[in-house]
Amino acid sequence: MKDEIAYIQKQIAEKNAKTHELANLRKLLDEDFLTDAQAEIVGKQIELLKEEVDSFKQRSVTKDIGFVLDKYKKYRLESEDLANVKIEYIQLGFLVKSEITLIAGKSGGGKSLTALAISNMALMNNKVDHVLYFDMDNSISTLKDRKVDTLLNQHKERFQYYTTTHKKNGTGVSEQNIWDILSDLEKANGEEVLIVIDSAKNFLSSGADRDKNKDVSALMKKFKRLRGKKFTIILLHHTNKPQKDIDELTYAGSSAWMEDSSNAFILRHNEYKKTFIFEPIKQRSGCLQERAYIFESETISLKMTPLFESKLSKTDEMLVEAIKTFIASSKNQPTYSDIFKNLIDNGFRNNDKINAVIQGGKGLYWIATKDTKNNNRDIYQLMPDKKDSSDKSKNKQLSQSKSTKE
Structure with missing residues (x-):
């Protein structure tokens, strides 16, 4: 052991000596009385020493990187972390569990209506234990018309609806109350919970702009934290007004809406056939398919219909x-x-x-x-x-x- 220590000390001393010699030669190069010939000789020696000293530093970095990587080994992803991960669907080919799904459609185009049907079907088919619906968009009369009270009575605690238009015991429910709930959910395991956000732009902080990446990304980070807790999230969002083609629809606002979502759909409503067509525009997780449904008001559910027939004018x-x-x-x-x-x-x-x-x-x-x-x-x-x-x-x-x- 003593011999090894002595060898290490000798190596370090040699490296220090080379570094010290390099520093002295650089000072010598600055001397006023140095001739051009002498300066050339000193310069060549500096270059040689510089290569040696640089090689010492590279070897030192190579040695230290192993130490750093070992130090943070507990944080890196290992194969066993993915061993039991599988893609699950709340609705096959459409809604992937524990992911963020963006559904963009025209105002009055059926986003909320179909989201209620999806929520009801998820509970009826035991795909989730709870649905938490957060609504900052619709009025009380609209909720009554859509039979939200039927779902509340049918599913009891399994279906929970939070809206800023709702008054409870004479106290108004504020946006901050809703955000307090969402923040607390970050501490829970959401593996068997579906969250619906209606509509996404209304959840931006005061003064935030739906067209600015930094504002939207700040909101999406909150939803991604919930996804990290395995919550399944549906974000209802609006589309822009078509510029030329009346059938051309695209989601409104910043690119961060789609970039930070796992999957995304454009929702089209064919009024002639009374069908709703979900067209995938982004697929990061699962195997998505274009799907068409009719809304069955009696059961508050969606019935799949042949895609071609559903699109007919x-x-x-x-x-x-x-x-x-x-x-x-x-x-x-x-x-x-x-x-x-x-x-x-x-x-x-x-x-x-x-x-x-x-x-x-x-x-x-x-x-x-x-x-x-x-x-x-x-x-x-x-x-x-x-x-x-x-x-x-x-x-x-x-x-x-x-x-x-x-």
């Missing part, structure tokens, strides 16, 4: 009916070109829309198969049940026609 439905009629009345199974030409001849002018409906209706209304005798071109026939209903419809029309003539 009145014009789209007219196209579907025209295609079904043409396929049913064709002597031979028509090709794509036959169908397309027939629609154009009958006054439909939007080529992109025609193509979208023909392609989207496959498997729903008609089947496309390859005609091996005709260069493998697609030929179309109605789905069996659709064909039957089409035939019945035609027979009914004929019967009515005969009755009218008689």
Whole structure:
């Protein structure tokens, strides 16, 4: 041991000597009476010593980094920390457990309505033990119209609704009261709790701007702390007014709204079909899918509907009916070109829309198969049940026609 200590002391002394020599040479280089030739010699020696001293420092850093890393080993992520982690869903393909999901939609577009349905279904299906709904957006009359009292009576303590418009024992509930609750929740385990924030911009601190990253990030940090406690969080948010395309929707405000969320959806309401379409615009956790639902007011729930049908407009439905009629009345199974030409001849002018409906209706209304005798071109026939209903419809029309003539 003594020999090792002596060797270490010798090494340190040599390093100190080199460092001291380098310092002396630098001073010598500043002497007024030094000739150019002498300065050149001193300069070369400084460069050599400098390389040696720098190598001492590098070796020292390499040695010290191991010490630092060992010191903080307890803080780093280990493989066993991820061993039992699994992706769970409160609603498959849509709402991932213990994550922040942003749902952005137009004002009056069904955000709160669908969030209530999701909350009710999560409790009914025992996906969570509690739902905590924080509302700084809607009036008491709106809550009554949406049957919030029904959910409160049905689920009791499992469904808790906090709103600044609510008066309890004559005392107003303030924004600070709501934030006190949210702050205290950071101390709890939220693994079996769903939190709904309605709507997110109303939870910004006084004077904060929804368009500024620093203001939004400060709010999102609070929600991320709750996520760290395994709470599942739905943030309801607004979309901007479309600039050109009426169907073009994007979330409003700072990019931090989406950046700090785990997943995000745009919610579209098809008033014609009375459907709600959730379109994923960000996916960080889980496997998300575009989903469509109808709201069932009696049960305060969402019923999934076929996506293509849910997006149809009145014009789209007219196209579907025209295609079904043409396929049913064709002597031979028509090709794509036959169908397309027939629609154009009958006054439909939007080529992109025609193509979208023909392609989207496959498997729903008609089947496309390859005609091996005709260069493998697609030929179309109605789905069996659709064909039957089409035939019945035609027979009914004929019967009515005969009755009218008689």
